[in-house]
Amino acid sequence: MRRVNLDIDLLRCFATVVEAGGFTAAAKTLLRTQSAVSVQIKRLEATIGHKLFERSKRTPVLTEQGEMLLGYAHRILKLNDETVLRLTETEMEGTLRLGVVEYLAPHRLPDIISKLRRAYPRLDLRLRIDLSSKLHAELEAGKLDVIIAARSENKDYGQELFREQLCWATGPLGIPDAQTPVPLAVLPHPCFYRQAAITSLDQQDRPWYCAVTTMNISGVQKVIEAGLAVGVLSKSSLLPSMTILGPEDGFPLLPMISLGVFSNNYDSKFAIAPVMKFIADCVVDTQHYIPQLVTAKL
Numbered sequence: 001m002r003r004v005n006l007d008i009d010l011l012r013c014f015a016t017v018v019e020a021g022g023f024t025a026a027a028k029t030l031l032r033t034q035s036a037v038s039v040q041i042k043r044l045e046a047t048i049g050h051k052l053f054e055r056s057k058r059t060p061v062l063t064e065q066g067e068m069l070l071g072y073a074h075r076i077l078k079l080n081d082e083t084v085l086r087l088t089e090t091e092m093e094g095t096l097r098l099g100v101v102e103y104l105a106p107h108r109l110p111d112i113i114s115k116l117r118r119a120y121p122r123l124d125l126r127l128r129i130d131l132s133s134k135l136h137a138e139l140e141a142g143k144l145d146v147i148i149a150a151r152s153e154n155k156d157y158g159q160e161l162f163r164e165q166l167c168w169a170t171g172p173l174g175i176p177d178a179q180t181p182v183p184l185a186v187l188p189h190p191c192f193y194r195q196a197a198i199t200s201l202d203q204q205d206r207p208w209y210c211a212v213t214t215m216n217i218s219g220v221q222k223v224i225e226a227g228l229a230v231g232v233l234s235k236s237s238l239l240p241s242m243t244i245l246g247p248e249d250g251f252p253l254l255p256m257i258s259l260g261v262f263s264n265n266y267d268s269k270f271a272i273a274p275v276m277k278f279i280a281d282c283v284v285d286t287q288h289y290i291p292q293l294v295t296a297k298l
Helices: 008-020 023-030 034-048 064-088 109-119 132-140 192-203 217-225 272-288
Strands: 094-101 123-130 146-150 159-170 182-186 208-213 230-234 243-245 256-263
Touching: 008 023, 008 034, 008 064, 023 034, 064 272, 094 109, 094 132, 109 123, 109 272, 123 132, 132 146, 132 256, 146 272, 159 192, 159 272, 182 192, 182 217, 192 208, 192 230, 208 217, 217 230, 256 272
Parallel strands: 094 123, 094 146, 182 208, 182 230
Antiparallel strands: 146 256, 159 230, 159 243, 159 256
């Protein structure tokens, strides 16, 4: 059987088209013309012998073969980038003060930190876990080098990693009666989750009260599982024992949360850009580990 070698540049172009949502957006990201991007996709299609996109639609939609290739492309690109990083940055050393938003800690942080330590064994890693607002404040004060935190309209300088849906979650409490105030499990102010819950309920004139205020997402999860209150969680923070509430239950739709990686440190003893990229790749990779949810109504 004749061996066919896939071109890394073509795979990266293909993955960028998918991630950017189209050829025009991908061209801007790759600093190329749209026609050049189209040529690269055609070359990749010629290499594998299959169409990758349904071009009859306004927005490119992956074919069955395109869906299959995308998974392999992500794995190949990740391995390529990790290989280059390990061979060119192994002497990187210094102190990295890393801040991580609290809701990543329970099920994603161990994997992220493990990969970071393996990639940069000489880095002295100092880790802080807190709410996004506090991490941004400490980054701006020069107390942290890199943070993984929520993005907002006035914090648009970071690299967006992914967006995730916020959801109303309940446990044994069930669906609160529409005529009674909603008992909420919340994090301390200021908190995007807390504000999203309060704003959405206020907009539909539904009464509420803070039944429990806890310092971390795991605390909110425990309160919901105990049936003491309703809470707002990101989709990946929902547990199998929880039920999602929606408009049909009298609970308004919630916004998406955008997570990004940020740094103000341009004077460190090591090049921070490759570290940021490696951290970003690790965070995005953990998106695959989302627990199975139970969404049946109580």
